Amino acid sequence: MPVDFSGTWNLVSNDNFEGYMTALGIDFATRKIAKMLKPQKVIKQDGDLFSIHTTSTFRDYMLQFKIGEEFEEDNKGLDNRKCKSLVTWDNDKLICVQAGEKKNRGWTHWLEGDDLHLELRCENQVCKQVFKKA
Ligand code: ECB
Secondary structure, X not given: OOOOOOEEEEEEEEEOHHHHHHHOOOOHHHHHHHHHOOOEEEEXXXXXXXXXXXXXXXXXXXXXXXXXXXXXXXXXXXXXXXXEEXXXXXXXXXXXXXXXXXXXXXXXXXXXXXXXEEXXXXXXXXXXXXXXXX
16 A cells, blocks of 8 residues: 555755756756745545646646656646656655656655655756655
8 A cells, every 4th residue: 555645745845956956957047036935735545546736826736647657747837847657666665767858867755754756857967856745
């Protein structure tokens, strides 16, 4: 029985988001705005089906996927690069590999106590985000 990520989560820390955005080629002005944001995630988990809605005052991003099924991701409103994404379980961690132009791109979600953790990876940069239940 896998863990349940469902719920509404508020960002409380965001380590090296700047490095991650720079690796994605996000321009200076956009990075300055994006760094100030405190995004919220609404996650719905129904068996193998997930939706992760990341919202903020600046931009929103919606992702839907099925575990083990590769899909085309457009990263619209983020870096807008398309990639082939695949999400799988590694024990209680949710791992996404985003294959495309950028090397080593992907993310990992896991729960620690009452907190939701997210590691965002691109090239040699790692951003670490922590969310608390709203
Ligand atoms: C959508 C809120 C953040 C908007 C930032 C706006 C501009 C910066 C452009 C690109 C930066 C790259 C990523 C932004 C960080 C978070 C958005 C979602 C990251 C993600 O892949 O989350 C996964 C795992 O929860 C689900 O899509």
